[in-house]
Amino acid sequence: MDPTLLMALSFVVLLLIGVPVGISIGLAAVLAMASANMPMSYLVQTAYSAVDEFTIIAVPMFILAGTLMEKGGLTQRLIGFSRSIVGPAPGGLATVTIVACTFFAAISGSGPATTAAIGSIMIPAMIKDGYDKGFGAAITSSAGGIGVVIPPSIPMIIYGITSETSISALFVAGVIPGLLLAVALWATSRFISVKRGYSSGDVEARSLHNIGRSAWEAKWALAAPVLILGGIYTGIFTVTEASVVAVLYALFVGIFVYREIRVSLFVDAVVYAVRITGTVMLVLVTGRIIGRMLSMFQVPQQVSGFLIDAVSDPTMLILLVLLMLVFIGMWMETLTQIIILTPLLLPVVANVGIDPIQFGIIFVIACEIGYSTPPLGVNLFVASEIGETTVEKVSKASIPFLCAEIAVMVLVAFVPQLTLWLPRMLGFIS
Numbered sequence: 474m475d476p477t478l479l480m481a482l483s484f485v486v487l488l489l490i491g492v493p494v495g496i497s498i499g500l501a502a503v504l505a506m507a508s509a510n511m512p513m514s515y516l517v518q519t520a521y522s523a524v525d526e527f528t529i530i531a532v533p534m535f536i537l538a539g540t541l542m543e544k545g546g547l548t549q550r551l552i553g554f555s556r557s558i559v560g561p562a563p564g565g566l567a568t569v570t571i572v573a574c575t576f577f578a579a580i581s582g583s584g585p586a587t588t589a590a591i592g593s594i595m596i597p598a599m600i601k602d603g604y605d606k607g608f609g610a611a612i613t614s615s616a617g618g619i620g621v622v623i624p625p626s627i628p629m630i631i632y633g634i635t636s637e638t639s640i641s642a643l644f645v646a647g648v649i650p651g652l653l654l655a656v657a658l659w660a661t662s663r664f665i666s667v668k669r670g671y672s673s674g675d676v677e678a679r680s681l682h683n684i685g686r687s688a689w690e691a692k693w694a695l696a697a698p699v700l701i702l703g704g705i706y707t708g709i710f711t712v713t714e715a716s717v718v719a720v721l722y723a724l725f726v727g728i729f730v731y732r733e734i735r736v737s738l739f740v741d742a743v744v745y746a747v748r749i750t751g752t753v754m755l756v757l758v759t760g761r762i763i764g765r766m767l768s769m770f771q772v773p774q775q776v777s778g779f780l781i782d783a784v785s786d787p788t789m790l791i792l793l794v795l796l797m798l799v800f801i802g803m804w805m806e807t808l809t810q811i812i813i814l815t816p817l818l819l820p821v822v823a824n825v826g827i828d829p830i831q832f833g834i835i836f837v838i839a840c841e842i843g844y845s846t847p848p849l850g851v852n853l854f855v856a857s858e859i860g861e862t863t864v865e866k867v868s869k870a871s872i873p874f875l876c877a878e879i880a881v882m883v884l885v886a887f888v889p890q891l892t893l894w895l896p897r898m899l900g901f902i903s
Contacts, residue, residue: 477770480505480763495755498809502762519765520758527713528634529757534716535625537746538723539581542697543590544738545727550691551576552594557687564666566602567612568659570595574616575655578623579698580719584807584844588617588852589859596860604671610860611845611870612662614852615878616655618841621807623651624702625719628840630712631757631808632833635764635815640712641705642901643833646892650834650885654841657877665873693726706899760812767816776817787825791886794818798836799879802843803850810843811836830902831885831892838882845871845878 480501487497506516542548555572559565573591581587592613599609621628624644633640665671688695701719704710710718727734784790797818801810815836822832844852847868857867885891896902 474508476505476509477767477772479508480766495752495759495809498759498763498813499755502759502766505766516762519762522761524754524758526634528630528640529754531625531630531640531713531716532627533746533750534713534720535581535627535630536583536586536749537742538716538719539577539583539586539590540742540745541720541723541727541734541739542580542694543586544734544742545723546731546733547580547691547694547697547723547726548573548577548590549594550687550694552591554684554687554691554695557683562663564663564671566595566599566604567609567662567666567671570599570613571616571619571655571659571662574613574619575623575651576695576698578620578651579625579702581620583627584618584620584841585851585855587620588613588844588855591617592856592859596856600860602671605669605870606860606862607866607870608665608669608671610853610856610862610867611874612658613859614845614850614856614867615871615874616658617852617856618844618878619651619654619658621837621841621844622647622654622834624648624705625712625715626837628807628811628837629833632811632815632836634757635760635812636819636829636833638829638833639901642830642896644702644705644712645896645899645901646830646834647837648895649891650838650881653881653884653891654838654878657881658874661873661877693730697722697726757808757812760809764812764816772817776821780821781824788887790825791822791827792883794822795835795839795882795886798839799842799846799882802839803846805843807840807843811840827886828889828893828902830896831889834892835882835886838878838885842875842878842882845875 483504484497484501487500492500503516506513552569552573555569555576558572559568562568570591573595574587577587577590581590592610596609596613600606620626624647626644626647629643629647630640632638633643697719700722701715704718705712705715724734780790780793784793798814801814819829819832823829844850847853847864853864853867853871857864860867893902
């Protein structure tokens with residue numbers, strides 16, 4: 474049997490019988506290598522090269538930084554500041570959720586982490602104010618996904634490594650699309666809230682005094698993205714160095730300023746970061762092996778040639794790729810699809826003039842949509858558990874927000890300046 478076909482079939486079968494994704498990828502690669510009579514030493518060499526990169530240190534560090542900032546009291550203060558900005562407008566708590574997720578996204582780099590951190594406070598508050606449980610969980614699930622679009626972003630780091638693209642340029646490119654997603658979600662939530670009569674009577678009236686007071690209380694939290702992203706954009710430190718700075722800053726604020734991080738909380742944060750990092754590394758290693766093998770058997774070139782021959786119109790080709798990304802994102806874990814699909818689809822979109830930076834942001838937005846689509850939407854499960862409701866109910870309530878996010882993704886795909894203007898202006902690309 475052809476090694477590529479054997480690899481694809483074994484991967485699907487292993488997934489169907491319940492084998493974890495990372496192990497399924499690895500076993501499929503081993504079977505394909507055995508079929509092609511390749512030496513197993515190649516497996517070890519490729520696995521080592523996958524993790525022997527300085528940039529990868531940023532993944533566990535950003536995970537740890539986000540967790541420490543949540544446990545250190547920064548989340549509550551960001552929410553307080555968001556409340557003061559929004560005030561008692563219709564659907565005010567939904568808007569607060571979106572604003573708070575946008576701020577926290579500039580710290581955590583993770584969709585599920587943003588959903589959990591903000592949702593644990595905002596979902597119960599929305600339910601208490603009379604919001605439907607499904608709506609409250611849905612808006613939190615969708616807004617939590619902004620955590621992977623607004624930098625820093627763990628999926629962007631993985632895409633940058635896989636595609637050999639500048640991670641700093643990707644970070645800069647994600648700012649405008651991330652803000653567009655926040656605006657799209659806000660407009661959708663505002664429309665639904667007005668229609669259903671959702672309001673927040675116990676929220677203080679919006680005033681410069683209240684905004685100033687809450688901004689002062691949240692000054693250390695608000696300074697975090699300025700420090701992290703400002704240092705990257707100005708070239709003071711690299712993305713990897715910024716992740717370490719983020720951890721040190723979170724520890725300093727949590728221990729000496731807010732005094733909320735204790736030894737037990739620190740240990741919990743480290744254990745969580747190690748567990749998530751272990752999963753990421755397994756997928757990264759096995760995904761790199763499959764990526765190398767696909768390149769060796771010229772699968773990317775074959776897929777690219779087939780799609781270009783089958784779909785001659787560039788617009789239809791781009792729409793087909795977007796549809797593939799959204800559909801596959803419903804079934805495949807985020808980092809896995811980035812590692813596997815990037816070498817397959819990047820040559821296809823490059824052929825119709827899409828820049829690798831632009832495609833990276835499109836891909837990450839598709840991943841963000843995948844966080845809120847069943848059956849594998851991680852944010853859905855996190856939000857439904859916090860809201861004490863069913864995944865089915867949250868999925869149904871998420872449909873308007875998913876439509877808004879898909880509209881933004883299409884806009885980013887057909888308007889390159891939304892992603893390329895800022896990196897070009899700041900000198901990250903020519």
